[in-house]
Amino acid sequence: MQIDSRQPILEVENLRVVFASGRGRKRIQVNAVDGVSFEIYQGETFGLVGESGCGKTTLGRTIVRLYSPTSGTIRFRGRDVSGPMTKELRQYITDNMAMIFQDPVESLNPRMTVQEIIEEGLKVRGIKDPEVRQEMVFDILSKVGLTREHASRFPHEFSGGQRQRIGIARALIVKPSFVIADEPVSALDVSVQAQIINLMNDLKSTLGLTIMFIAHDLSVVKYFSDRVGVMYYGKLVELADSGELYRNPLHPYTRSLLSAIPQPNPLTERHRETISYDPATAHDYSAEKPSLREVCPGHFVYCSESEFERYFDRQQTRASMA
Amino acid sequence: MKTGESILTVDNLSVSFRTYSGIVKAVRGVSFELNKGETICIVGESGSGKSVTVKTIMGILPPSAVIESGTINYKGMDLTKLTEEEYARIRGKEIGLIFQDPLSSLNPLMKIGRQITEALLIDKEMSKREAREAAIELLGAVGIRDPEQRFEQYPFQFSGGMRQRVVIAIALARNPEVLICDEPTTALDVTVQARILNLINELKQKRQLSIIFITHDLGVVAHMADRVYVMYAGKIVEYGTAEDIFLEPAHPYARALLASVPDMETEGRLASIPGAPPNMLHPPTGDGFAPRNKYAMQIDFEEEPPMFRISDTHYAATWSLHPSAPEIPMPDVLRERIRRMKEGGANR
Numbered sequence: 001m002q003i004d005s006r007q008p009i010l011e012v013e014n015l016r017v018v019f020a021s022g023r024g025r026k027r028i029q030v031n032a033v034d035g036v037s038f039e040i041y042q043g044e045t046f047g048l049v050g051e052s053g054c055g056k057t058t059l060g061r062t063i064v065r066l067y068s069p070t071s072g073t074i075r076f077r078g079r080d081v082s083g084p085m086t087k088e089l090r091q092y093i094t095d096n097m098a099m100i101f102q103d104p105v106e107s108l109n110p111r112m113t114v115q116e117i118i119e120e121g122l123k124v125r126g127i128k129d130p131e132v133r134q135e136m137v138f139d140i141l142s143k144v145g146l147t148r149e150h151a152s153r154f155p156h157e158f159s160g161g162q163r164q165r166i167g168i169a170r171a172l173i174v175k176p177s178f179v180i181a182d183e184p185v186s187a188l189d190v191s192v193q194a195q196i197i198n199l200m201n202d203l204k205s206t207l208g209l210t211i212m213f214i215a216h217d218l219s220v221v222k223y224f225s226d227r228v229g230v231m232y233y234g235k236l237v238e239l240a241d242s243g244e245l246y247r248n249p250l251h252p253y254t255r256s257l258l259s260a261i262p263q264p265n266p267l268t269e270r271h272r273e274t275i276s277y278d279p280a281t282a283h284d285y286s287a288e289k290p291s292l293r294e295v296c297p298g299h300f301v302y303c304s305e306s307e308f309e310r311y312f313d314r315q316q317t318r319a320s321m322a
Numbered sequence: 323m324k325t326g327e328s329i330l331t332v333d334n335l336s337v338s339f340r341t342y343s344g345i346v347k348a349v350r351g352v353s354f355e356l357n358k359g360e361t362i363c364i365v366g367e368s369g370s371g372k373s374v375t376v377k378t379i380m381g382i383l384p385p386s387a388v389i390e391s392g393t394i395n396y397k398g399m400d401l402t403k404l405t406e407e408e409y410a411r412i413r414g415k416e417i418g419l420i421f422q423d424p425l426s427s428l429n430p431l432m433k434i435g436r437q438i439t440e441a442l443l444i445d446k447e448m449s450k451r452e453a454r455e456a457a458i459e460l461l462g463a464v465g466i467r468d469p470e471q472r473f474e475q476y477p478f479q480f481s482g483g484m485r486q487r488v489v490i491a492i493a494l495a496r497n498p499e500v501l502i503c504d505e506p507t508t509a510l511d512v513t514v515q516a517r518i519l520n521l522i523n524e525l526k527q528k529r530q531l532s533i534i535f536i537t538h539d540l541g542v543v544a545h546m547a548d549r550v551y552v553m554y555a556g557k558i559v560e561y562g563t564a565e566d567i568f569l570e571p572a573h574p575y576a577r578a579l580l581a582s583v584p585d586m587e588t589e590g591r592l593a594s595i596p597g598a599p600p601n602m603l604h605p606p607t608g609d610g611f612a613p614r615n616k617y618a619m620q621i622d623f624e625e626e627p628p629m630f631r632i633s634d635t636h637y638a639a640t641w642s643l644h645p646s647a648p649e650i651p652m653p654d655v656l657r658e659r660i661r662r663m664k665e666g667g668a669n670r
Contacts, residue, residue: 051511052482159598160368189367190538194582194594201591216511219541223584223592246586260516262541263585265663266564269544274516 008039009178009210010063015072015082017055017062032058034234035072037292040178045204045211047225047242049218049257055234056214060180063212064097065090076178094124098171102183104163108155114141114166115151121174140169143206145199161192165199172203180212185220197224218261222246227298230254232279236292240299248318250301250311252282283307329532330356330379330417330500335392335402337374337383347605348374350556351392356500361526361533363543363564365579366553369599372536375553376502378402379534380419381409396500414441418493422505424485428477434461434488435473441495460491465521483514487521494525501526502534507542519545540583544568549635552576555600555610562636569660572630572638574618574650575611581653587662593655609640617642617650 017033032055040046050056061067063074065085074082081093098121101107108117118140119133127133138148144165155163164184171179181200185193197220204211215221221228222242229239230253238251249255256277263269283290288304295301295311296319303311337349349371356362366372377383379394379401394401396416404412413419421427429437438457442448448456454473461469464487477485486506493501503522507515519542526533535546543550543564550567552560552575560573571577581593597614600606606613612622621641630643642650652660 051513161598189599190540191367191579191582191595192598194584194592195596197584198592198594218512219584219586219588222586223588256513260512261586262512262516262519262539262545264540264544264568264580264583265585266544266547266568267663267666269541272545274513274520276517277513 007042009042009077010040010212011073011075012039012059012063013037013073013075015059015062015074016070017058017067018070031234033062033069036231036234036236037072038229038236038239040210040212043208043210044226045213045224047221047228048212048214048231049216049221049228050231051216051257054231056231057182059231060099060182060212060214064099064180065093066099094121095174096176097178097180098174098176100164100167100171100179100181100184103187104160104167105155105187107167108163110155113152113154114146117155117166118151118170118173121170125174136173137169140173143172143203144169145195159192160188161195164188164196168196168199168203172207172209175207177208178210178212180214182214183216184213186215186217193220200224218257219263230257235302236300237302238300239292244299248299248315250295250299250314251303253277253279327358328355329358329396330534331393331395332375332379333393333395335375335378335394336390337371337378338388338390339384340386340388341603344603346602348387348556348602349378350605352553352556352558353392354551354558354561356532356534358532359526359530360548361535361546362549362551363535363537363547364551364553365538365540365543367538367599369602370553371556371602372553373504376419376504376534376536379502380413380417381406382413414493414498415445415496416498417500417502418496418498420486420489420493420501420503420506422508424482424489424509425477427489428485430477432476433473434475434477434480437488438492438495441492445496457491457495460495461488463525464488464491464494465517466491481514482510483518486510486514486518490518490521490525494529497529499530499532500534501531502536504536505538506535508537508539515542522546540568540580552579555606556602557610557639559609559611559640560638562632562638566633566636569663570632570636571652571656572632572636572643573611573640574615574642576638577653577656578611578615580659581656585659587659588655590655593653619647 015033015036019030019032021028036059048056062069069082073080076096115137118137122133122136137151141148141150146165185196188196213224225242228242228245229236232253238254249258256275259275285304288306290302290304292300292302293308296315301311333353335349335352339346339348352375364372389402435457438460439453442453442456458469458473461472466472466484466487507518537543547564549563551558554575560576567576571580578595582595584592595614600610608624609622609627612618619641627639627641629637629639631637641647
């Protein structure tokens, strides 16, 4: 899928998030996000994949400023949103960005009705008239496939898929232009996953959203995203159009990740070979410093100079064969 | 498929739970067969009764559960009639179990080694020293490096995949013939999952295990299963070899489930299943899937379909297989995918 207006809505540059604990000799430092740079364009779905602990959730949460970056910049529509948190900046971020969480049970307050959960964002934004708020809640409920009767109920009365719809309604009621969905379907049953993905796709086009989709299920990411970034231990190791990434993965970690996805096909699945990845033997970075390089237009790989040449050659032979 | 002798036979099993809001009919007349040396997968969504079925086999149902009817035949014994004492000789020794969450199935305060030797010492046939050696060997067998040092460590010092290996080692400690895996890789990353699945397959070969594998991930089913049982609303709605189920699914639920999962080639709108699984407090009459099936006929809502025979290995409980039923088309996405699979081009 080609996005016409290649207008970046979000620019992340050399972002680092460090968590530290202890002091003195006991000090432990975790580089959760370690120098990540990328852009998200207006109207696209940007997928972010990686294993648990690779920093993908930290990255998402830092963009909406639930965490503060240690260094680096985040620009949203050209405005730097990585600086010190002020009342005005918080307002700006919450006006423009929203987040959909993974667990539809934990992320909804069990003591609040659906109406209260969804309208909280409106209250914060100073919409005082309860009737206006009610109308807006009814409106968004119908958009996410629920009815106005649902507004007075409590979260426990809903199934997992319906709860995730409530979570989506809560995120979208403030009319954000950019939504970060952190594993929105991984806690759902397979048959319900498809409903939620279709819903998010519909809302994306009717509301003109830009979505950052964080997940570990690579088939779902491939289906849902225009471009995909692969994270490994805090670093973005590969970034490309989703079709290109899955057809032609270059970084050894991406290759091992793709080879590990079980496919619903018993004929090929039983003989599938998985590629294992060990960073210690796969790269020799003692002489050359690795960085994110563009191997062909739009396809970036984290590699050293000699690896770059190898990837580039492979890319050329592929292109000449096609 | 192996046409070996059956090692475990479940016949017409029904299990209900007594709750404050009423009786939940979790399993409603389930029958299946596990042959020696094969892996069967039970596929279904949460609430379909798959976990309750295996808990019944292991005799670890909570007190609120009642076995309404049915038998579980293992080596001539009916497991549903056993006393707790007799069960203690079956559990772990004859039938091993691996749970979903490797963190909560290990004791965080006990060293890994003791958690394995504990299982070995139950039978009082080994000295502590022998048990230690056997445990270290087991740790090595499940692919844990430096087993001697790892023996002295606590669960928190292990990663998720390594913990699941330890759980597998414990399950295999008493050399069971049947291994039940209840979503053993759901909590793990894909690369780790691939390694654990390969490990289970390897151990199956080496130890001649018969495996009941429970999962909702159809990719995992395709990787593991010799035969597949599809469960919906407490019943088995279709079963057959993996090829039968993936290439010629007959029950509307099996078809819808397969069609709703995106694979690497999926484009366009996903074929989602409308609605949600039924509430088992009020189990549906007729075909449980009928309310979510756009091709449902009147009879689907009224009368429960019997198992129709499709081939020697493949059976499905749906009225659409009745000779006088109209032909129901396969969902487009699925027809297309099956065509690709048969041509061998569905994967890279």
